[in-house]
Amino acid sequence: MGWCYYQVALGRAPPSLMANSSVVARAEQRPMAPPPDLPFDRTLLRGGSLSASRGRRDLVFVVNPRGANGKTWKEWKKLLPYLRSRLGEDCNICESFTSGPCHATDITRESIREGADAVIAVGGDGTLHEVVNGFFWAGKPVTNQDTATSCSTALGLIPLGTGSDFARTFGWKNDPHDAIERIAKGQRSQIDVGVIVGENEHRHYFLNVADIHLSAKAGYYASRYKRFGNLCYVFGALQAFIGHRNQDFRIKFADLGTQCLSRLYI
Numbered sequence: 649m650g651w652c653y654y655q656v657a658l659g660r661a662p663p664s665l666m667a668n669s670s671v672v673a674r675a676e677q678r679p680m681a682p683p684p685d686l687p688f689d690r691t692l693l694r695g696g697s698l699s700a701s702r703g704r705r706d707l708v709f710v711v712n713p714r715g716a717n718g719k720t721w722k723e724w725k726k727l728l729p730y731l732r733s734r735l736g737e738d739c740n741i742c743e744s745f746t747s748g749p750c751h752a753t754d755i756t757r758e759s760i761r762e763g764a765d766a767v768i769a770v771g772g773d774g775t776l777h778e779v780v781n782g783f784f785w786a787g788k789p790v791t792n793q794d795t796a797t798s799c800s801t802a803l804g805l806i807p808l809g810t811g812s813d814f815a816r817t818f819g820w821k822n823d824p825h826d827a828i829e830r831i832a833k834g835q836r837s838q839i840d841v842g843v844i845v846g847e848n849e850h851r852h853y854f855l856n857v858a859d860i861h862l863s864a865k866a867g868y869y870a871s872r873y874k875r876f877g878n879l880c881y882v883f884g885a886l887q888a889f890i891g892h893r894n895q896d897f898r899i900k901f902a903d904l905g906t907q908c909l910s911r912l913y914i
């Protein structure tokens with residue numbers, strides 16, 4: 649049997665070998681130690697801060713300090729004064745730094761429960777993927793604990809990662825200033841969310857692309873070469889090809905009903 653490589657793509661994005669929102673790659677990633685020298689703002693986790701001043705939008709920025717081999721952190725520091733001046737008048741800005749893989753998912757869930765108006769991923773596709781997964785819990789959208797409403801929290805992105813395939817897919821310039829402008833204007837639109845249910849019933853939500861097997865392996869290996877910038881995906885793809893064997897897969901497409909569509913600043 650020839651092919652063993654499948655991609656499932658929902659929304660407006662074409663499948664891309666370069667995207668790293670792969671289920672396989674993510675499952676295989678090992679946690680890394682948090683950077684010792686970075687402040688970790690746990691404002692949200694202390695509670696209370698988000699509901700303190702209604703009338704202003706509460707924006708939670710989930711920053712991956714290790715994104716793009718540490719470049720995300722440097723760029724974010726440079727961007728912050730502009731972001732504060734552009735958004736600070738109308739919005740409460742909360743920064744939350746991730747301490748390792750999957751932390752962005754926890755921060756997002758907590759932010760939504762506390763009533764954040766938007767959770768904005770700052771980093772690459774991996775960080776965005778984790779934030780998207782924070783919008784759901786046990787197969788359902790996470791809700792605001794006070795109002796029990798879902799879908800009121802918007803998803804946002806300031807693309808500061810290595811590949812930033814998602815932003816490119818949407819035709820964005822990959823310019824963080826553009827992203828801030830979208831947030832300032834409060835431009836929202838709906839986006840489909842795909843879900844993959846594994847054998848253990850664990851759900852992985854995704855936006856632009858989900859990769860299986862060869863393409864997922866390429867994403868996994870690419871993460872070892874992030875210090876080379878975008879070239880990491882070339883190295884990752886080459887390494888994935890070496891010794892690659894096609895395999896048969898059985899994939900079931902099920903109608904799981906319409907998931908609550910997250911809203912995206914676009």
Ligand SMILES: Nc1ncnc2c1ncn2[C@@H]1O[C@H](COP(=O)(O)OP(=O)(O)OP(=O)(O)O)[C@@H](O)[C@H]1O
Pocket residue numbers: 668680681682683712713714715716717746747748749750751770771772773774775776778808809810811812813874
């Ligand atoms: N503090 C941290 N230390 C180490 N790894 C982290 C930390 N926080 C998040 N991560 C992991 O880093 C991974 C990659 O981050 P991210 O996607 O932001 O950057 P990137 O890989 O450079 O960009 P792209 O995915 O667009 O190529 C995430 O999937 C996440 O699991």
